Amino acid sequence: xxxxxxxxxxxxxxxxxxxxxxxxxxxxxxxxxxxxxxxxxxxxxxxxxxxxxxxxxxxxxxxxxxxxxxxxxxxxxxxxxxxxxxxxxxxxxxxxxxxxxxxxxxxxxxxxxxxxxxxxxxxxxxxxxxxxxxxxxxxxxxxxxxx
Amino acid sequence: xxxxxxxxxxxxxxxxxxxxxxxxxxxxxxxxxxxxxxxxxxxxxxxxxxxxxxxxxxxxxxxxxxxxxxxxxxxxxxxxxxxxxxxxxxxxxxxxxxxxxxxxxxxxxxxxxxxxxxxxxxxxxxxxxxxxxxxxxxxxxxxxxxxxxxxxxxxxxxxx
Numbered sequence: 243x244x245x246x247x248x249x250x251x252x253x254x255x256x257x258x259x260x261x262x263x264x265x266x267x268x269x270x271x272x273x274x275x276x277x278x279x280x281x282x283x284x285x286x287x288x289x290x291x292x293x294x295x296x297x298x299x300x301x302x303x304x305x306x307x308x309x310x311x312x313x314x315x316x317x318x319x320x321x322x323x324x325x326x327x328x329x330x331x332x333x334x335x336x337x338x339x340x341x342x343x344x345x346x347x348x349x350x351x352x353x354x355x356x357x358x359x360x361x362x363x364x365x366x367x368x369x370x371x372x373x374x375x376x377x378x379x380x381x382x383x384x385x386x387x388x389x
Numbered sequence: 390x391x392x393x394x395x396x397x398x399x400x401x402x403x404x405x406x407x408x409x410x411x412x413x414x415x416x417x418x419x420x421x422x423x424x425x426x427x428x429x430x431x432x433x434x435x436x437x438x439x440x441x442x443x444x445x446x447x448x449x450x451x452x453x454x455x456x457x458x459x460x461x462x463x464x465x466x467x468x469x470x471x472x473x474x475x476x477x478x479x480x481x482x483x484x485x486x487x488x489x490x491x492x493x494x495x496x497x498x499x500x501x502x503x504x505x506x507x508x509x510x511x512x513x514x515x516x517x518x519x520x521x522x523x524x525x526x527x528x529x530x531x532x533x534x535x536x537x538x539x540x541x542x543x544x545x546x547x548x549x
Contacts, residue, residue, distance in 0.1 A: 264407075264408075265412065266411070267536040341407075341411050342411075376438055377437070387467070388463065388467065388468045389450065389465075
């Protein structure tokens with residue numbers, strides 16, 4: 243299985259994890275590393291330890307989901323990627339992206355392709371919706387066969 | 390006529406939402422989510438919101454309980470149906486009306502006045518318990534489970 247690490251500023255990773263728990267339940271090979279307050283001093287080491295341990299468990303590789311391109315969680319992840327192979331970093335992480343990837347990683351062996359899928363899923367999930375789009379008449383069932 | 394291919398029936402007072410659309414449907418492999426609910430069957434806005442939640446390639450239907458009972462026999466064998474209903478009373482009405490429901494997943498039944506919390510996301514009153522009892526007596530298998538990856542909770546909690 244491809245392992246997932248989720249990290250970001252403040253309680254970004256804790257919050258996203260709590261949303262994932264509600265929607266998708268607890269997941270294997272999934273760990274969060276918050277970057278905040280009292281743990282800030284050891285963050286780089288903590289993240290390296292988490293990634294290294296996950297990579298040892300996950301032969302196919304690891305994806306690190308970070309909140310912000312250019313932020314400390316991203317910068318630290320990139321430096322760790324210098325020493326760890328089959329490590330992909332995805333930025334701008336959002337909930338629909340991770341939900342889709344939790345399914346997509348079942349049976350996946352190509353960590354790069356999976357990271358590319360994360361980018362597509364995350365971008366596609368950002369939309370603008372207006373009341374007009376939900377107020378229109380509902381389509382009637384059109385299947386000739388069935389209900 | 391062949392029996393309709395009903396993969397699962399879920400009780401969830403939020404009907405189609407995140408857990409249902411992203412987890413249950415993918416795990417079941419259904420291609421049709423049938424919301425059996427009188428209120429939603431006439432509420433276009435709620436229908437359109439639920440259609441947005443449904444995964445691509447998965448059809449949705451919003452039928453009243455009576456219409457579900459009337460039409461279910463016409464389902465095509467290619468339609469792999471996931472029924473979502475709001476309450477155990479609604480499911481009981483479907484079963485008594487002849488909808489061949491074998492297994493009911495009990496997902497979300499929110500806490501409300503007069504109800505008691507019996508499982509993580511399930512609160513019931515006496516009327517709910519009576520409906521569950523009757524469903525069991527009719528041979529319907531009950532399962533309390535919030536999402537596919539969470540453990541099944543003991544069904545006897547419903548009746549304690």
